[in-house]
Amino acid sequence: MALTRLFPSRILSDRAAAHRAMARAALFSDSSAATRLKRYSHHAEKARALEEQAGHPLHVVYLASTGTRLEIHAPTWQDAIRRTGRPDACVVEQTAAREFTVTFDPDCPTIIDFRARYASPAETLRWALDTVLHQAGVSAGAGGAS
Numbered sequence: 149m150a151l152t153r154l155f156p157s158r159i160l161s162d163r164a165a166a167h168r169a170m171a172r173a174a175l176f177s178d179s180s181a182a183t184r185l186k187r188y189s190h191h192a193e194k195a196r197a198l199e200e201q202a203g204h205p206l207h208v209v210y211l212a213s214t215g216t217r218l219e220i221h222a223p224t225w226q227d228a229i230r231r232t233g234r235p236d237a238c239v240v241e242q243t244a245a246r247e248f249t250v251t252f253d254p255d256c257p258t259i260i261d262f263r264a265r266y267a268s269p270a271e272t273l274r275w276a277l278d279t280v281l282h283q284a285g286v287s288a289g290a291g292g293a294s
Contacts, residue, residue, distance in 0.1 A: 164198035167191045212236040212252075212277040213286055226254035236286045240276065245269060250276045258283060 174187035204221040207228035211218070213236045222228035229237045229252065238252035246264045251257060260279060264272040 160198050160202035164195045164202065167195035167198065171195060207239055209237050210240050210277060212238055212280040215277060225251060229254045235284050236281055238280045246272050248273055248276050250280055252280050
């Protein structure tokens with residue numbers, strides 16, 4: 149599992165500010181007008197995209213029936229799940245080496261904590277996703293597990 153950044157929106161807004169500065173600098177560089185415009189447009193577009201991302205945090209969503217991991221920028225975890233359009237979508241957070249918190253059903257939120265003493269993190273995650281499938285009433289195992 150990747151480490152979660154402490155302040156992702158601040159990092160993104162700092163990067164956006166840097167691209168805005170590069171866009172302004174491109175206007176006054178010692179290049180042709182076409183090159184300056186191209187550089188300005190590139191950095192301005194990058195700044196706009198980063199500012200948009202900074203407004204919406206990143207949520208890690210799993211599709212329990214396939215085990216597919218998605219990263220979705222959305223205002224809330226409920227919106228991230230709704231954007232998938234799948235009843236088996238859930239937000240998974242790894243809280244320790246073999247511990248996961250799984251949240252699903254945005255209309256009636258359900259949170260389940262999973263801890264395994266001897267299982268691998270992958271097995272613990274698979275059990276968590278299978279439990280989501282059972283709770284959501286969806287058939288098929290996570291990642292084809294039996």
